[in-house]
Amino acid sequence: MHVALFTVFGLLALGLIAWSAWRERAAAGRLASTTSDWSNAIARLQMEQERENHRQVRLWILQEVRRINHHPVDSRLVLQARAELSTVLHNDPVYPRVLKVIQAACAARQEVTEPALCVDLGDLLLEDIRQCMAIAQALGQIQLRQGEADTLVSAAFHPST
Helix, strand or coil: CHHHHHHHHHHHHHHHHHHHHHHHHHHHHHHHHHHHHHHHHHHHHHHHHHCCCHHHHHHHHHHHHHHHHHCCCCHHHHHHHHHHHHHHHHCCCCHHHHHHHHHHHHHHCCCEEHHHHHHHCCCCCHHHHHHHHHHHHHCCCEEEEECCCCEEEEECCCCCC
16 A cells, blocks of 8 residues: 555656656747847847838837836846847937936936927927837836826936846
């Protein structure tokens, strides 16, 4: 009786070990394919940026950042994705400029209104400014708050991507 009981428990333990190993192997395979897919997507983004399709690239980045924020995946992959997206955004002609103006305006005051930012960035389109503000908000670089009449923007002065 004891021999049968120990045999059943031993087989059960071996089954759990095999299932755990198979699950880890499958997860590693998914991570590798996700990483290669992500690298291909970043390469396409950089190619589109070289063609000066900046607005389309920013739109795709905004969608990806929101997707990453709503569907958390492996934290290492999220950090890598944010770093690569940050590199692409750094090469954008509009995004770094909008972020610097927001941070400079918020250094003087705690919050700044959206129309005041548009005046400071007079040569940029409102669509581009709002797109950059949405990306910065999704990345946690700024906070947007609806004021009495206008949207108020406040910068988050902490290192982020």
